[in-house]
Amino acid sequence: MKTKLVRTGVALFSAGWLIPLCLSVRLYLDFQRLELWPMVAGRPVLNSFPYLSASSTLFTLACVWLGVVILYWSGRVWSFLQHATD
Numbered sequence: 853m854k855t856k857l858v859r860t861g862v863a864l865f866s867a868g869w870l871i872p873l874c875l876s877v878r879l880y881l882d883f884q885r886l887e888l889w890p891m892v893a894g895r896p897v898l899n900s901f902p903y904l905s906a907s908s909t910l911f912t913l914a915c916v917w918l919g920v921v922i923l924y925w926s927g928r929v930w931s932f933l934q935h936a937t938d
Contacts (some may be wrong), residue, residue, distance in 0.1 A: 856874035866925070872881035879903050 881905030890897050 859925065866921050869914045869921060871914075872910040872917065873914035876907045876914060879907040881908065 880903070886899055887897050887903065
């Protein structure tokens, strides 16, 4: 049971960076649809949510998370290769 829980945790850790990345893209596209296009069309923007700031923060979080995942898996591969050559 513990092994299955650990494997599930590692899988969520490894793929979890996709969630903030998808949210970042979604917020950027919402910014274009709800704020940018009305500004281009000359209509007033009635929304005050900071889409670009939130998108940037989530994108940074996703990139840092991906970097940690890459470091984790490169360490695991390095360890495996060290034991395989012994």
